[in-house]
Amino acid sequence: MTLVHNWHLGRRMEYPYFESRPKHQFAAVFNINRCIACQTCTMACKSAWTYNKGQEYMWWNNVETKPYGGYPQSWDVKTLKLIDNGENTWYTDEKDEKLSPYGVYEGDTIFEAAAKKNINQWAVGYIPEDKEWRAPNFGEDVAKSNKPDEYSSLPEHSRWFFYIQRLCNHCTYPGCLAACPRKAIYKRKEDGIVLIDQKRCRGYRKCVEQCPYKKPMYRGLTRVSEKCIACYPRIEGRDPLTKGRPMETRCMAACVGQIRLQGFLDDNPKNPVTWLIKHDKLALPLYPQFGTEPNIYYIPPRWAPRSYLRQMFGPGVDEAIDKFMVPSRERLAVLSLFRMTQTIIFEYKIEEGPKVFETTIHGKKFELYNDTVIGLGEDGQEVVRTTVEEPVYIRDPKHYNSI
Amino acid sequence: MKKTYSFLKRYGVALLSSAFLSTALFAADEAPGVKGASDEEFIPAKEVLTIKYVDVGKPYHLDVETLHGFFNDAKGVTVPLQKQDKAFPNGGGSVNNAEVKAIHDGLTVYFKVSWSDPSKNARAIAVQEFRDAVALMFPLGAVEITPAEHFSPRMGDREKPTNLWHWKADWEADLLVKGELEDVEAQYPNMHDDFNLNPYSAYYHRELITSVEVLSGGRAANNLLSQPWRGRSVEDLNAEGFGTLTTQDHQDVNGCSKYDDGVWTVIFYRSLITNDPHDVQFVPGGTSYFNMAVWNGGEQDRNGQKNISIQWHPVTLERVAWQ
Numbered sequence: 001m002t003l004v005h006n007w008h009l010g011r012r013m014e015y016p017y018f019e020s021r022p023k024h025q026f027a028a029v030f031n032i033n034r035c036i037a038c039q040t041c042t043m044a045c046k047s048a049w050t051y052n053k054g055q056e057y058m059w060w061n062n063v064e065t066k067p068y069g070g071y072p073q074s075w076d077v078k079t080l081k082l083i084d085n086g087e088n089t090w091y092t093d094e095k096d097e098k099l100s101p102y103g104v105y106e107g108d109t110i111f112e113a114a115a116k117k118n119i120n121q122w123a124v125g126y127i128p129e130d131k132e133w134r135a136p137n138f139g140e141d142v143a144k145s146n147k148p149d150e151y152s153s154l155p156e157h158s159r160w161f162f163y164i165q166r167l168c169n170h171c172t173y174p175g176c177l178a179a180c181p182r183k184a185i186y187k188r189k190e191d192g193i194v195l196i197d198q199k200r201c202r203g204y205r206k207c208v209e210q211c212p213y214k215k216p217m218y219r220g221l222t223r224v225s226e227k228c229i230a231c232y233p234r235i236e237g238r239d240p241l242t243k244g245r246p247m248e249t250r251c252m253a254a255c256v257g258q259i260r261l262q263g264f265l266d267d268n269p270k271n272p273v274t275w276l277i278k279h280d281k282l283a284l285p286l287y288p289q290f291g292t293e294p295n296i297y298y299i300p301p302r303w304a305p306r307s308y309l310r311q312m313f314g315p316g317v318d319e320a321i322d323k324f325m326v327p328s329r330e331r332l333a334v335l336s337l338f339r340m341t342q343t344i345i346f347e348y349k350i351e352e353g354p355k356v357f358e359t360t361i362h363g364k365k366f367e368l369y370n371d372t373v374i375g376l377g378e379d380g381q382e383v384v385r386t387t388v389e390e391p392v393y394i395r396d397p398k399h400y401n402s403i
Numbered sequence: 404m405k406k407t408y409s410f411l412k413r414y415g416v417a418l419l420s421s422a423f424l425s426t427a428l429f430a431a432d433e434a435p436g437v438k439g440a441s442d443e444e445f446i447p448a449k450e451v452l453t454i455k456y457v458d459v460g461k462p463y464h465l466d467v468e469t470l471h472g473f474f475n476d477a478k479g480v481t482v483p484l485q486k487q488d489k490a491f492p493n494g495g496g497s498v499n500n501a502e503v504k505a506i507h508d509g510l511t512v513y514f515k516v517s518w519s520d521p522s523k524n525a526r527a528i529a530v531q532e533f534r535d536a537v538a539l540m541f542p543l544g545a546v547e548i549t550p551a552e553h554f555s556p557r558m559g560d561r562e563k564p565t566n567l568w569h570w571k572a573d574w575e576a577d578l579l580v581k582g583e584l585e586d587v588e589a590q591y592p593n594m595h596d597d598f599n600l601n602p603y604s605a606y607y608h609r610e611l612i613t614s615v616e617v618l619s620g621g622r623a624a625n626n627l628l629s630q631p632w633r634g635r636s637v638e639d640l641n642a643e644g645f646g647t648l649t650t651q652d653h654q655d656v657n658g659c660s661k662y663d664d665g666v667w668t669v670i671f672y673r674s675l676i677t678n679d680p681h682d683v684q685f686v687p688g689g690t691s692y693f694n695m696a697v698w699n700g701g702e703q704d705r706n707g708q709k710n711i712s713i714q715w716h717p718v719t720l721e722r723v724a725w726q
């Protein structure tokens with residue numbers, strides 16, 4: 001084991017390989033508040049990569065309902081139990097902007113739990129059986145009541161659920177990669193995408209077992225495992241549509257609810273993804289306590305119980321929700337970039353516009369400026385331009401009745 | 404026969420030496436999670452397995468029923484097996500020993516391995532299913548294994564390559580199927596699929612399958628595990644330590660098997676000499692070593708989770724009758 005720094009946990013942790021961060025890291029921000037579970041993303045992925053034989057049960061991208069949904073069933077609860085040592089708490093009194101922005105996680109990661117339990121493999125995990133993968137929408141739209149013994153009454157129904165959009169997190173410290181005894185899984189230096197070498201894989205399913213997010217999937221037809229490939233031909237700019245510029249994945253580009261923004265996590269504070277994740281801390285990692293430093297980040301839903309959300313996204317939840325409910329001027333501008341283009345945005349610029357509205361939200365003053373936000377591509381050229389206020393088009397009276 | 408033997412004599416030695424030279428196969432890493440071996444692992448077992456010369460002739464069927472009688476006079480060795488506890492992931496421990504017998508007829512060498520396993524696991528299609536398997540391992544080239552000359556009995560070592568013959572119960576089952584690969588329907592008979600890679604299916608769509616190779620994953624990557632029409636139940640591999648197992652480009656080993664009353668019997672066979680520098684070569688009158696491992700699919704054994712022998716076992720090939 002070597003010691004590596006995991007900034008989600010705010011500390012060093014044990015991992016079988018040295019810390020080796022890519023040039024920039026494939027990452028995305030999902031705004032849970034806006035997802036309508038239309039599964040367009042799911043189908044975009046399916047129709048691109050997994051419509052073939054032996055892949056029927058594979059949903060590299062899936063959207064499940066929390067708290068009851070899960071694909072494979074109860075994947076998160078089962079993994080949480082495996083790392084539970086009774087003291088999976090966070091120390092949040094001291095934070096370091098760079099090294100421990102959410103405080104320090106004091107529990108065990110999947111790697112540390114394995115070492116403690118002396119199970120002689122790299123991480124704790126389990127292999128979900130075929131029946132657990134069989135019903136990806138199990139529990140969809142099933143609400144949880146905060147008062148299970150009472151009927152809900154107006155004015156407020158105290159019931160909740162929310163959707164969580166999941167794909168491989170292309171983790172910085174992948175559990176799948178650590179688990180593979182053959183080193184058939186590798187993380188690309190150029191963009192941090194994690195891939196299974198289809199020639200070296202021997203179908204041992206150690207990755208299926210030790211990925212805490214259950215994203216590698218075994219294909220009975222070829223007797224080897226497959227996983228999300230982050231649409232790497234698009235990421236490499238090989239789709240003619242973006243003229244050689246890196247292009248967002250299928251699931252991102254298809255998002256109807258406009259909840260997704262994909263890019264690369266790097267050191268540029270004006271990179272929209274980096275800004276939302278590292279600077280504004282509006283978007284949070286999913287189950288950071290697993291210890292893999294996952295790279296899909298979520299803006300948590302406003303309405304779900306905070307304790308549940310803290311378990312899922314760590315201690316940054318309260319701050320993120322407060323920020324989301326009363327967005328700052330810059331935050332609103334950056335959020336306006338979501339789904340405005342499928343060319344990956346490397347940097348944003350804001351041109352200030354007039355103030356158009358002001359109000360008070362939860363006792364806090366809120367001002368809306370109609371700023372223009374400009375997205376620049378990898379080559380520094382403008383790839384998109386939009387305004388905070390969605391433009392309104394009024395139909396010419398002579399077309400009122402035409403279709 | 405005589406002609407073949409002079410061929411062996413003339414080229415066998417040259418092949419052996421070329422096998423010995425071809426060590427630069429893989430970049431083996433000292434993997435973390437690997438414990439050092441104890442010294443006794445470098446002392447080969449005392450008991451020698453004699454590969455008995457038997458005139459097998461031309462068996463009509465290469466199956467266990469036909470072949471097993473030829474092993475009657477061969478003296479077997481019992482190989483003790485134990486849990487693999489050196490390299491992550493550790494595992495195994497459900498099979499305690501296996502019996503190995505071997506014969507040759509001047510052309511082909513046959514190894515018969517039997518062990519008891521209460522459950523037959525001959526399929527690996529569902530995510531939670533693992534196959535029964537057995538492997539023989541031989542050092543590549545002419546080596547002398549002594550405590551002074553470390554040669555790891557656990558998959559060899561850097562610059563100490565091994566040749567492995569890996570029999571798989573599901574590969575054997577594949578051979579009985581039209582198209583030579585049990586398809587997903589074998590596990591899920593009522594499944595429906597639109598895009599079928601199996602050319603015997605009503606839904607086979609040749610143009611689609613061949614135009615988008617990436618969709619067939621391991622098949623497009625030429626992974627032997629994913630290929631139909633392998634025509635064999637034994638995989639021919641090389642390794643130079645943990646994690647380096649690599650399928651050979653040239654497959655030379657065959658096998659047959661029988662599962663009866665809780666006992667697996669597997670016969671491996673291959674010609675004594677091949678022209679692949681990555682293969683072990685057998686010269687009548689010569690000596691070598693072997694080691695082995697057994698995987699119990701019912702216990703989720705696979706990769707390092709296996710029942711292993713931690714000692715090399717010496718083998719001697721009897722001379723052929725006319726030598």
Ligand code: SF4
Binds near residue numbers: 175176177212213
């Ligand atoms: S989410 Fe799972 S499959 Fe993806 S990189 Fe992380 S550990 Fe590997």
Ligand code: SF4
Binds near residue numbers: 034038039040255257
């Ligand atoms: S396409 Fe977007 S809105 Fe629809 S389910 Fe996927 S993430 Fe949610």
